[in-house]
Every structure is written in structure tokens, then in C-alpha cells.
Amino acid sequence: MIDFVNVTKKYSRTTAINRMTLTISENGIYCLLGKNGAGKTTFMKLLAGYIGATEGKIAVNGQSVTPSHMPKSVNFIESNSEQFNMRVSDLIESAAALQEDFDKDFAWEMIERFDLKPGKKYKQLSFGMKTMLSTILTLANNSKIILLDEPTLGFDAIMRDQFNTLLLESYQAQPRIIIVSTHMIDEIAKITEQLIIINNGKILLKTGIEDIDEHAYTLTGPEKVISPLIKELNCIGKTSVGSMMAAHIYGDRIAPPSGVSLDRLTLQDFFIQIVGGNDHE
Amino acid sequence: MNDSQPIYIQIMEIIENDIITGVYQTDGLIISTTQISKLYSVNPTTAVKAVSKLTDAGILYKKRGIGMCVAGGAQKKIKERRRDTFLNNTIDSLLVEAKTLGISIDELVNILRKKEGMTTDD
Amino acid sequence: MNKSVIEVNRLNMQNIKIPYLITGTIFLVMLAQDVVKALTAHNSGNMVEQSLISIGNLLWLLIPLAAIFVATKNFRRLINLGCRRGNFFAGSLTTYFILAVVISLANTLIFYTYDRFINSTGYFYGVINCLEVFGWSINGPVIACIQQFAFLFLVATVTHILALMQDNWVGWVVDLIIIAVIIVFTPIAFFNLIIFQSNAFLQIISCLTLAVGLYALSYPALSRKKI
Secondary structure: OEEEEEEEEEOOOOEEEEEEEEEEOOOEEEEEEOOOOOOHHHHHHHHHOOOOOOEEEEEEOOEEOEOOEOOOOEEEEOOOOOOOOOEHHHHHHHHHHHOOOEOHHHHHHHHHHOOOOOOOEHHHOOHHHHHHHHHHHHHOEOOOEEEEEOOOOOOOHHHHHHHHHHHHHHHHHOOOEEEEEOOOHHHHOOOOOEEEEEEOOEEEEEEEHHHHHHHEEEEEEEHHHHHHHHHHOOEEEEEEEOOEEEEEEEOOOOOOOOOOEEEEOOHHHHHHHHOOOOOOO | OOOOOOHHHHHHHHHHHHHHOOOOOOOOEOOOHHHHHHHHOOOHHHHHHHHHHHHHOOOEEEEOOOEEEEOOOHHHHHHHHHHHHHHHHHHHHHHHHHHHHOOOHHHHHHHHHHHHHHHHHO | OOHHHHHHHHHHHHOOHHHHHHHHHHHHHHHHHHHHHHHHHHHHOOOEEEEEEOHHHHHHHHHHHHHHHHHHHHHHHHHHOOOOHHHHHHHHHHHHHHHHHHHHHHHHHHHHHHHHHHHHHOOEEEEEOHHHHOOOHHHHHHHHHHHHHHHHHHHHHHHHHHHHOOOOHHHHHHHHHHHHHHHHHOOHHHHHHHHHOOOHHHHHHHHHHHHHHHHHHHHHHHHOOOO
């Protein structure tokens, strides 16, 4: 159970999080989306107690979260995190000793599955492997809330696919709250349950992934047909080419009149439109 | 998977097709949502939504500890619903399109007879 | 002593390679210099017109270096392995305890053997060792060793606190200024208490109390340190 109440985080020149209010109470794989600088990493750091809020309250399971009271049930790894230059096997053993509730068997299973050589030292790993190792060290914990910040940085397509499977399996074995921030939107769309979009330090949207499947679509047709049609609809973006217009809608589906085609909006395109495509803000 | 319908609806149709063509028998087990999501490369949550909608419509039911099974009378329900859709939506669209293309009703009927003849020859 | 604290200590001890390297290099270089100078004096028949700094004393360098490394590099890397802040503090304190004990024993040993030996050769004007300068050796080897340990432990904790509070290099500069100011303006009485105190027991107690006290006082601020 995560609670952000009117949380603001200011740095000397910027406001990273701006009066954000959010509650996450159900287990699930949450996908955290946002432009660079929107506040995703700041959000995770605040939740993990790495940094403190300027204003507002953060609570996990009713307990207040601050850097001096880091929540025990939250495990966080930031992208590009540095590890001791030890062997992979030694890092696993150390993590097991340092963390409560560390699942060593799961960690080793993942090491094998991703072909990480246990004898290799951290600095000898490729960038993608380093990221993978850091992710495993965090995911292999049975804590109730896992935060992964860009866990697929540097992964090739195969690794990304394997990672998705790993995440899903880890979740199915241990249902909890897993929040993943990533730019590989359509890939995470395959396994995520809940979507959270952060924009300008605020929550723009929080909904289930099936909501997007059902309610995000594009109407394409002649501009003079589309324009009046979308007056009653929640249009989040428009593109015009000549006399044709494509209107991106987030709302109940309508039966398109003849001459108008209706196509599903992928999660990635939905995201692009809703945080500011070509036409708005 | 096509782009015009929500994915969960398409999954529902796939399962319904398999029911009316007899791939699944009444009280038989259908493939799991995990298998659906893997096979069609769709989000497991979406697969779950499709299955739960079918359950709500009385097409499937859950057998504890085993999985989702085909409910009695499912075939009949699906066929009836699709018959309705066909006779109304599909036929209506057909007539509108025929009119647009200038195909008369008689022409349409002849074509239908001819095509039917061809299919019975197969 | 839970396994997390033990692990923090173990990782700390293994991952202060640069401090080990610097201290070790300086130690060996000075040792080599001592030998060279001794040989020169032996051959020339002239005494070396300088006092040497005891190589055992140079080992003290490890303490502040280790504290800086632990508080800066190791802190981050431990957190990335899932270490909790509280365990980091406890584990680091253990590391400083162990290092202070080892260095203290080493220097005391060197003082009573190597330094004595050097002096007896007559090649050198004298050997300076804080053990003597601070007035601890008067109390005999055992007490002197403990006094030294207490002082080194204090140095470690203070360095750790100052280093941990830093978020960037400006902080380091401020630290150095603070230290300089303190050294200049602190009444000599303070230094009498922690170093020059003739009553060994009082010196030991004040060092240790100060170390633990400062650690505890700064804990609220340190625990709020952003990562």
C-alpha cells in the first residue's frame, strides 16, 4: 500500500514532483511512463527513502517514509548503479547477507538463465549484463514493493524478451507491487497490468492496461467528417495530412461511419499523444 | 490480431470459434490465459479480461484448481448471437455496399446462389 | 551482531584497496629511505641530521583514508546491494574499530622494537613517534596501545561523519576550513583531554565517548543523507 499525499520535491532550480497525490493498493506489475525529466526516478527515490520530499507525506503500509526511515518493504535499484568490483557469485552472496528475505535460489536461476558467468568480475561485464545483475539483485528479494528504474538499459532484444518473461514469472510466483519505469513501452505493454503516466511532476493517468486496449483508438477519415465527429469525444491528439485527419481518442468506442476507419492505438502511440504529440499544450 | 477491435474482443472470438467448430467440447478444458498470452503475444491481463467476459456471458465456467471449461449450451448461445449479428449488422452492411456499387437485389441473389453451388461442390 | 552488519564490515575491509595501497606504499618507501639513509650514514660515518618520522606512525594514515573511502565509495555500493542505512553505520563502526586496533598494535610494536633499534644505531638524530610525543608511552606499552586505539577510533569516526555529510566537493572544502578553524581556535584544554591527558584512563574514555557521542548526535542528520 503506497500513499503519496500532495508530495512536492523541489531542487534549487527545478520542481521535480509537483503536488503529486497517488495511491497504489493492489498487487500488480505497474508500468511507469513519462518523458525524460518527468519525475519517474525522483518518484521512485522518494518512495524508497533515498531522498526526502520538500512538502507532503509519503507512506508505505501506513508508515511514514523519509530518508531516516527507509521503508523495509521497498526494494529499489536505480539505473546505472555501481557495484563492488567483485565476482558475480560473490555479489549474490553479499546481497543475500545484506538483505532480509533474499531469494538466493531465484537469483541463481536468473544468473543461469541469462548466461551471466558467475566467475566474472563486475567491471568485466558488458553494460547490459551489469544492468541485468543489478536488476536480479533487487528482484530476487521477496519484499512487497519492488521498484525498477529502467531495468532494460543496454539490453538487446533477446534479453528484453527474456526479462519480460522473468518479471512475469517472478510476479506470478510472488504477487506484489512491482513498478517498472522504462522507455521500451510496447514491450512492457505485453506484461504490465497497470499503467501510470507521470508528466511534469504530476500523475497524468493511472489506469489498467485493458483500459487502453479498449478505449484508446484512432479515427481516420476526411477532415470534414472527422472534425464534427470528435466534438463529443475525448480527443487527445490530431494529425492532418491534406484533407485527411487522424484523431486519437481516449474514450468509449463508437461505430465509425462509412469512410472512417477505426484503429487501435498502441500503448506507445497513446503515450506519445497523451503527453503532448504534435498538436497540444 | 487486427487493429480495429480491442484485443480482448478478438481473443473472445478466437475462443468462441474453437467452441463452435467443436475444438472444445462442453465441459472440456480450454487453454489457459498464460498459454493464450504466449501464443498470441498479448498481455496476460488482456487474456484474463477476455476469459472473464466469456464467463460473465455464460460461455465458460471455472473449475477450481483445474481451469476454465466450456459451459453447457455455450455453442448454442454463441451461434444464436452470431446469427443475430450476421442477419442484422453484416447483411445490412452488405446491402448498403451493394447499393453503393449499383448491384441490384436480383443480381445479388443470383451471385449468392452461384457461390453456394460452388461451395457445395467442394 | 547480525549477518548484515558482519557483511558490511567484511565488504568494507576488502574494498578499501586504495587506502591500503597508499598507506602501504608510503610505509615501504619510508622504510626504504630509512635503510638508505642508515647505509649512507654508516658509510660516511656522519649521523643523519634529521629526525625521522616513525614508519609505524605513518600507518595512521590508513585510518582517515579508510574512513573517507567507506563513507563515499562504499556507502553507495552497499546501498546498491540492498544494505540498510542502519546496518551500514553499525558495520562501518566495526570496521573502524578493527582498523584502529590493528594499526594501534602495529605502531606500538614498531615503537618498541624498530624505533628503539633505529635509535640505538646512532645513525639518526631521533625517531619521532606520536606515541611518545603525545605522552602515552610513559604509561607503558599496553596502556599506550589502548590510548592510541581510542584516539584513532575517534579520528575515524569524525572523518567518516564529515565525509558522509558531503554531497559534493564544495562540502569537502568547507570541511577542511572547519577543521582548520577548529584546530586554531579550540582551547588547548580540549586537546589536553583527548590527546595530551596525563591520566590515561581519562584520555581513553573521552576519546571513545566523543567518538560514539558524535556518531550518535550526527545520526539524525546522516540518516537523512540523500542517496
